[in-house]
Structure formats: structure tokens, C-alpha cells
Amino acid sequence: MPRIIFMGTPQFAVRSLEACLEVGEVVAVVTQPDKPKGRGQEVSQSPVKQLALAKGLPVLQPAKVKGTDFAQTLAAYAADVAVVTAYGKILPQDVLDTPTHGCVNVHASLLPRFRGAAPIQWAIALGDLVTGVCLMRMDAGMDTGPVIDRAELPILPTDTSASLHDKLADLSGALLRRSLPGYLTGSLVPVAQPTEGIVPAPMIRKEDGELDWALPAVVLERRLRAFTPWPGASTRWNGQLLKIHAAAVAPGVVPPGTQPGTVLAASPDGIDVACAEGTLRLQTLQLEGRKALPAKDFLAGTPIAVSSVFPRPLRPSPP
Numbered sequence: 001m002p003r004i005i006f007m008g009t010p011q012f013a014v015r016s017l018e019a020c021l022e023v024g025e026v027v028a029v030v031t032q033p034d035k036p037k038g039r040g041q042e043v044s045q046s047p048v049k050q051l052a053l054a055k056g057l058p059v060l061q062p063a064k065v066k067g068t069d070f071a072q073t074l075a076a077y078a079a080d081v082a083v084v085t086a087y088g089k090i091l092p093q094d095v096l097d098t099p100t101h102g103c104v105n106v107h108a109s110l111l112p113r114f115r116g117a118a119p120i121q122w123a124i125a126l127g128d129l130v131t132g133v134c135l136m137r138m139d140a141g142m143d144t145g146p147v148i149d150r151a152e153l154p155i156l157p158t159d160t161s162a163s164l165h166d167k168l169a170d171l172s173g174a175l176l177r178r179s180l181p182g183y184l185t186g187s188l189v190p191v192a193q194p195t196e197g198i199v200p201a202p203m204i205r206k207e208d209g210e211l212d213w214a215l216p217a218v219v220l221e222r223r224l225r226a227f228t229p230w231p232g233a234s235t236r237w238n239g240q241l242l243k244i245h246a247a248a249v250a251p252g253v254v255p256p257g258t259q260p261g262t263v264l265a266a267s268p269d270g271i272d273v274a275c276a277e278g279t280l281r282l283q284t285l286q287l288e289g290r291k292a293l294p295a296k297d298f299l300a301g302t303p304i305a306v307s308s309v310f311p312r313p314l315r316p317s318p319p
Contacts, residue, residue: 001025002184005074005082005099007091011047012165015173016085016106018051023180026057027077032088033061066092074098081184084138085172093140101184103138106172108165109201110134110150112193115143116201120168121161125226126199127218131155131164133172135179137190146190149179160228206231210313213260217249217278235261235310237287237302245292246284254279261310268296271304 002024006017009032020026029052037044045053052059062070071094074082082103084091096103109119111134116122123131132152139145151171155164182188209231211220224233224247233244250272254264258274265272270281286292287302 002080007087008085013085019173019176114201117203119201122201217275217280241288243286250279250281
């Protein structure tokens with residue numbers, strides 16, 4: 001059986017570690033250091049560490065990888081390959097070169113589309129109909145290495161980043177089971193990524209969830225799903241944060257000259273807000289300090305008049 005070092009941190013990586021346990025001998029698990037979490041700031045272990053300890057595997061948690069002797073530490077495990085899934089640190093060349101067959105990465109997009117930290121969110125936000133996972137031989141670039149194999153998955157109109165995250169995590173495990181053995185035996189040869197079709201997927205910022213009514217309604221609906229659960233979609237009402245948990249593109253035509261953000265209707269079905277193109281119907285809302293409510297119940301406690309205007313964010317959002 002191949003000797004595997006696994007490197008990963010969040011819940012997304014757990015399925016990949018489970019797959020590695022099936023196709024080889026996991027000789028060590030590398031994950032990020034324990035961190036304070038939640039209101040109580042209690043130190044918590046990563047999901048990958050929790051599984052590794054449950055399986056009795058050695059766990060390494062270096063505070064730094066680059067500019068250290070970590071490659072020598074890994075070399076002692078005499079691994080055939082290192083499998084990296086959402087580890088969260090950039091690996092220097094000496095680490096990439098340590099295993100016999102190098103390091104391979106499971107990336108949650110169809111490369112070269114969506115290179116970067118948040119491929120799941122941006123695939124939804126930009127309206128892709130299909131996504132997937134790639135198994136890639138790592139090089140010194142950011143998601144630039146040659147691709148060993150890939151698996152595709154449709155993006156449903158109801159998918160949020162949370163639901164797509166879970167599907168792609170499962171698909172990652174399946175891809176490793178299918179393709180890692182072939183890579184190690186040489187029957188699957190990595191192929192260089194195309195030079196066209198490169199789209200960056202930068203880390204999500206809190207302000208990405210702010211609804212900019214100067215964008216089309218279809219774009220805002222996608223962004224709401226893309227940024228669920230974090231940072232969530234929001235606007236402001238009477239100076240308070242107003243979170244939008246569910247919304248849909250509403251039928252009808254916006255009257256010419258209507259200011260984006262204008263409330264066109266407020267009914268039990270939702271609050272219809274004019275956008276640059278089309279109308280977004282806000283269906284589940286939550287004013288800060290209160291619980292989330294369907295539009296009917298929300299309006300009973302917080303009346304919103306037709307012709308009211310929701311403000312645009314201070315920093316306009318890109319389309």
C-alpha cells in the first residue's frame with residue numbers, strides 16, 4: 001500500500017482523509033494549529049485533527065511551513081505521496097519535493113477556472129451551471145499544477161455554498177479513490193492546465209455579502225446563495241443591519257427611471273426591491289438583534305412602505 005501524508009484542516013477535507021485511509025497507509029496527518037473558536041474562545045481542534053486522532057494517526061501542526069525545517073520532518077515518514085485538501089497554507093518547494101511522487105491537491109473547481117481560496121462561492125456567484133473537483137500535481141504556483149483527473153457536478157438553482165460544499169467534499173473523496181492509485185502507478189499522467197479560461201476565486205470578504213441594488217436581480221439572487229452561510233446577504237434599514245436569508249427574482253418590469261433599491265411592493269409573499277435589471281423579492285428577513293422571519297411576519301412588526309429606498313453599500317460590488 002502507498003504511504004500517504006495527508007494535509008488538510010476544515011470539514012471539507014474530512015472526506016479526502018477518509019478516502020486516503022482506504023487506498024493507502026496514512027503515515028501522518030498535517031493540519032493547522034488549534035485555534036480559539038466561538039464566543040467562549042475555547043481552543044478547538046480542526047475536523048481533520050479530530051478524525052486523525054480517532055484513527056490513532058500521528059498529527060503534525062506546524063505554526064509555519066515556509067522557511068523552516070518542516071520538509072526534513074516530513075522526509076522521516078518516507079511517504080510516496082502527500083495529499084493536500086484545503087490545508088490553508090502555501091507549501092514551499094522543499095515540501096513539495098519531499099514525497100517520492102510529490103504533493104497532489106484536491107481543488108474544488110474545474111481548473112483553470114476558479115483558482116484561489118473560494119472556488120465554491122464564486123462558481124455560484126458568477127452563475128456557472130457546472131462545477132467539480134480536480135486532482136492536481138502541485139507546483140509552486142497557486143492552483144497552477146497539471147491536472148491528474150477531474151469529476152463534474154451540476155450546480156442546482158437551489159444550491160448554496162453550504163449545500164455545494166458538502167456535495168463537492170463527497171465528490172473529492174470519490175475522485176481520490178478513483179484516481180490516486182492510477183497516478184501512483186503511472187497509468188494516469190498529469191496534463192498541463194489550459195492557458196485560457198483562468199478565473200480567480202479570491203477569499204470572501206464580509207462586505208461581499210452586502211446587496212448592491214445597482215446590480216441585476218439575478219446576480220443578487222446568486223450572490224445570496226453563494227455567500228450563505230458566510231458572510232450572508234444583507235442591506236440596511238433605518239440604520240440597522242438587515243440580513244436576507246431567502247430571496248427570489250420576482251416577475252414583472254421595473255418602471256423606467258426607478259432608483260435601484262426602491263421598494264415596489266410589500267406583501268405576505270415578500271418585499272419587492274428594484275434592481276438595475278429586474279426585481280428581487282425578499283422572502284426571509286432578520287433585523288439585527290431579532291430572529292429571522294418570513295416576509296409576512298416581518299412586515300407585521302416592521303412595516304416597510306412602498307417607495308421606500310434601501311441604501312446601496314458604501315463600496316459598490318463588482319458584478
